[in-house]
Amino acid sequence: MTGAGGRPGPRGPAHEIAAAVRRGERTAALVVDEYLEAIAAREEELHAFNVITAERAREAAALLDRRVAAGDDPGPLAGVPVALKDNLCTRGVPTTCSSRILAGWKPPYDATVVERLAAAGAVVVGKTNLDEFAMGSSTEHSATGPTRNPVDTERVPGGSSGGSAAAVAAGFAPIALGSDTGGSIRQPAAFCGVVGVKPTYGRVSRYGLVAFASSLDQIGPFATTVADAALVLEVIAGHDPLDSTSVAEPAPDLLRVLDDGVAGLRVGVVRELLGEGVDAEVVERTRAAAEALDAAGAVVDEVSVPAAAYGLSAYYLIAPAEASSNLARYDGVRYGLRVDAASTAEMNVATRTEGFGDEVKRRIMLGTYALSAGYYDAYYGKAQRVRTLIIRDFDAAYERVDLLLAPTTPTTAFRFGDKTGDPLSMYLSDVCTIPSNLSGHPAMSVPFGFGAGGLPIGVQVLAPALGEAAMFRAAAVLEEAIK
Amino acid sequence: MSATATGWETVVGLEVHCELATATKLFCACPNAFGAEPNTNVCPVCLGLPGSLPVLNERAVELAMRIGQALHCTVKPSIFHRKNYFYPDMPKDYQISQYDEPINVDGYLELPDGTRVGIERAHLEEDTGKTTHVGGGGRIHEATYSLVDYNRAGVPLVEIVAAPDIRSADAARAYVAELRAILVAIGASDARMEEGSLRVDANVSVRRPGEPFGTRCEVKNLNSLRSLGRAIEFEAQRQITLLERGEAVVQQTRHWDESDGRTHTLRSKEEAYDYRYFPEPDLVPVAPPGEWQDQVRALLPPLPADRRAHLAAVTGSTPAGVALVVERGLDGLVLAAVAAGADPERALTHAEHNLSMEGADRLDPAAFARLVAMEVAGELTATQAKAVLVDMVETGDPPDDIARARGFEAMGSDALTAAVDEAIAADPDAWASYCGGNEKAKGALVGRVMKATRGQADGKAVTALLEERRAAAPGPA
Structure with missing residues (x-):
């Protein structure tokens, strides 16, 4: 970092950038240029973005600099570049969900999180790639092509928020937003070696997040540090009258408690998520994380969340069921792709046949079937009962402990094509993350060392509803322990 | 012709959709207004744009509760479901509606003749947009293209489902007329069938009295009380004819055509949609607290049935006998005049026969009572009294002045x-x-x-x- 002369300093972390811009020590214009240069250097190789909003970013930065010069404080993210998953609505900027069916669609409104980031001084540098409509775990199911993992470009970045994870890992932006329906923030964060947070369901407004599975979707941050993730979550969280499922709570106070440590906190390692199907190196890292928390004064034990084992099955009924309804509106009538045909019904079919990729079609069909007359109780109804059991089991666990610890993913990042031929094996990569979506509880992935081939491994801290503060304290301890 | 005369009984169950008189739509802040330029009262929410979310209009819940209370329903904690089917005038290709946990259940509506029609439920849901087919005579299959106006999309509706208690076209008309009067009286809806703010579907079946219900057909496109009556009579007769020929009635949805006076097949049971209902995850349950229910109930104005009973008791008439006066909203005038000393029977007779004109309800009750007194005392003949009344409504002058000016003096x-x-x-x-x-x-x-x-x-x-x-x-x- 340098004085007010404006010589570019080192990139990131976000809170340092914001502090320098607010003090007038760095200009937002230079910060943005610097990140745009980093993007230009490596975007072709990685394909993290569906669209790079360079011009808008420069204009926004110039405006911020004029405000600072005029004595104004643009806010806690002043001049910080941010990458947005391309399923977050941005006024006048294409929002495609990496689907042909929304190609070219420009929303007439900003998502609540986008408004809140802008109000805090953040500058959007682009919209990131994802598995189409957030359905996938590798970003291979994208109409714009796959994103590569910056750590090893032969491997996937995870998904569905693979573009956002890769963007932060590659230094394209110090922070990014993703959405997490079954692990879509935490799994790619683990694969790319960055911090990723799924807040409590209702913590962050979903207004303007293109819905995949409404009762599971939650927006959250990616960052290179736990503190930056906390900073972003403080900005985007808090009640929004435009989202009926938004909790009537102010944003949590996270930065203030980050250094509070875990002394006396009770932490349970989830037995069911250390078993079969989880690689030994991942188990080893999770146990190491438990030891680190123990060393920092936490009371660590092993606990059981029996119903978590059924999470995956319940999830693959509930999420597709809601998706089948949420995605019905892409019918060619009002916006996006239209493939003309003789009648309206035929036009609907032609548009959806052409517009959706295979994975999306597979889930729409699964979900439609699960909701059909005569099958509803056996599938959707039963899955909802399993969901209730999972919540009950988590509640029981949280009577004994304050936090839970688990792997984020069963393996490190896999190679392209490894799982695309076998949807079920792809689905299994979310086995550790899905239970938190079903319960609505917060969970975050923190990088905790590396496995074979130098591939990042993440561990997951889980907390009860609205328990983000304790969760971040544990995450900060783990981050410190691995330095 | 009456179906019972032929040894058959007509059974009718009515489903009435009424648009609520809220300022804004059910799930967004767009105006709820009839007659605006197409697609001007729209926003991301009612257009179902990706990422938008519904937020329930509190006023709509209040009006729905009011309807439930006026129909003697139990107001219950309720949830919304999604009713999934593809239709271009439905922006999300699902309708947010209430399904197995509606806000109002188990009530009744009392007709002027004293009979009661059960109300199974009265639930909240959103309206769809409106499609206009251009070319091909306005029919969907021959149209060159179709235009959709989403101004109506998201307008709050309450669907009132009656039990199959109605036994004739006349009773069906009386039910809808009474329901309309209630909806208007409580300020829940302007309930205009011509503008579509009140829409009626009729489930019609026939049976031999005492036998189980027959197979029903649902008749749609009933845009007036007249259509409703004609359609029920036609449909009942169509079914009787089938049954008497030894054929079966096929369960289906039928479309009433006002021009040829017949019902036509729209879709059969086999073509019926599988709506794949499931709880709407974007909304939270609606559980109106008891206090709120009490507040709403306290503001409920007297209902037509109560008003009829009261007026009948005061005037010595019957509820049916005072129905017209209550429908005209003149019961208040009659009651006030009686309180001021007017002869109840004479006052009622005037209200029924001589006060059908605009502005009659603004008549001063004391002046009205005075007029009745003059007539009873023989100072005015019936004919003169009527003439004086007309002048009173028009000018607001006292009856004595008018009678004098007109030279009406009782003849010795x-x-x-x-x-x-x-x-x-x-x-x-x-x-x-x-x-x-x-x-x-x-x-x-x-x-x-x-x-x-x-x-x-x-x-x-x-x-x-x-x-x-x-x-x-x-x-x-």
């Missing part, structure tokens, strides 16, 4: 007798004919009296005098 019996005798003398032929038993000839004589007295004579008194004179006259030669 001497003057009347003289006028009658003059008439007899002036028209001996008519008198002879009348005395010969020709009652029609009386009219000419009464006319003469009226003309001579410039209408001030009481017709009944004139007739009585003429009869008296005839009885006293010598028999026919």
Whole structure:
């Protein structure tokens, strides 16, 4: 970092950038240029973005600099570049969900999180790639092509928020937003070696997040540090009258408690998520994380969340069921792709046949079937009962402990094509993350060392509803322990 | 023709959709207004744009509760479901509606004749947009293209589902008329069938009295009370004809065509949609607290049935007998006039027969009572009283002034007798004919009296005098 002369300093972390811009020590214009240069250097190789909003970013930065010069404080993210998953609505900027069916669609409104980031001084540098409509775990199911993992470009970045994870890992932006329906923030964060947070369901407004599975979707941050993730979550969280499922709570106070440590906190390692199907190196890292928390004064034990084992099955009924309804509106009538045909019904079919990729079609069909007359109780109804059991089991666990610890993913990042031929094996990569979506509880992935081939491994801290503060304290301890 | 006359009983269950009179739509802040330019009252939410979310309009819940309370329903904690089907005028390709946990259940509506129609449920849901088919005579299959107006999309509706308690087209019309009166009275809806703010679907079946219900058909496109009655009668007869020929009624949805007076197949049971209902995850349960329910109930105005019962009790009439007066909203006037001393029966008679004009409800009850008193005291004839009433509504002047200005003064019996005798003398032929038993000839004589007295004579008194004179006259030669 340098004085007010404006010589570019080192990139990131976000809170340092914001502090320098607010003090007038760095200009937002230079910060943005610097990140745009980093993007230009490596975007072709990685394909993290569906669209790079360079011009808008420069204009926004110039405006911020004029405000600072005029004595104004643009806010806690002043001049910080941010990458947005391309399923977050941005006024006048294409929002495609990496689907042909929304190609070219420009929303007439900003998502609540986008408004809140802008109000805090953040500058959007682009919209990131994802598995189409957030359905996938590798970003291979994208109409714009796959994103590569910056750590090893032969491997996937995870998904569905693979573009956002890769963007932060590659230094394209110090922070990014993703959405997490079954692990879509935490799994790619683990694969790319960055911090990723799924807040409590209702913590962050979903207004303007293109819905995949409404009762599971939650927006959250990616960052290179736990503190930056906390900073972003403080900005985007808090009640929004435009989202009926938004909790009537102010944003949590996270930065203030980050250094509070875990002394006396009770932490349970989830037995069911250390078993079969989880690689030994991942188990080893999770146990190491438990030891680190123990060393920092936490009371660590092993606990059981029996119903978590059924999470995956319940999830693959509930999420597709809601998706089948949420995605019905892409019918060619009002916006996006239209493939003309003789009648309206035929036009609907032609548009959806052409517009959706295979994975999306597979889930729409699964979900439609699960909701059909005569099958509803056996599938959707039963899955909802399993969901209730999972919540009950988590509640029981949280009577004994304050936090839970688990792997984020069963393996490190896999190679392209490894799982695309076998949807079920792809689905299994979310086995550790899905239970938190079903319960609505917060969970975050923190990088905790590396496995074979130098591939990042993440561990997951889980907390009860609205328990983000304790969760971040544990995450900060783990981050410190691995330095 | 009446179906029962043929040994068949018609069974009707009505589903009524009414648009709520809220300022804004059910899930967004767009105006809820009829008649705006197409696609001007729209936003991301009611257009179902990706990423948008619904937020429930509290006022709509209040009006829905009011409807439930007015229909004697139990107001319950409820949730919304998604009803999934593809249709271009439905922006999300699902409708947010209430399914197995509606806000109002188990009520009834009492018709003016005292019979009750059960209300199974009255639930909240959003309206769809409106499609116009251009070319091909406006029919969807022959249209060159279609236009959709989403102004109506998201307008709050309450669907009121009646039990199959109705047994005739007349009763169905009476039910809808009464329901409309209730909805207007409680301010829940303007309930205009012509503008579509009240829409009625009829489930019609027939059976031999005492037998189980027959297979029903749902009839749609009923845009007036007249259509409703005609459609039910046609449909019942169609089913009777089928059954009498030994054929079966097929469960289906049928479309009423006003121009040919027939119902036509729209879709059969096999073509019915599988709506794949599931709880709407974007909304939270609606559980109106008891306090709120009490507040809403306290603000509920008297309902037509209560008003009829009260007016009937005060005037010594029957609920059916005072129905028209209550429908005109004149019960308040009659009650106030009676309270001011007016004769209840006379006041009611005037309200029913002489006060159908605009502004009658603004009549001053004390002045109205005075008019009735003048009439009862014989200071005005019935005919004069009516004329004075008309002037009172028009000018607001007191009845005494009007009567004086018009020269209406009760005629003494001497003057009347003289006028009658003059008439007899002036028209001996008519008198002879009348005395010969020709009652029609009386009219000419009464006319003469009226003309001579410039209408001030009481017709009944004139007739009585003429009869008296005839009885006293010598028999026919």
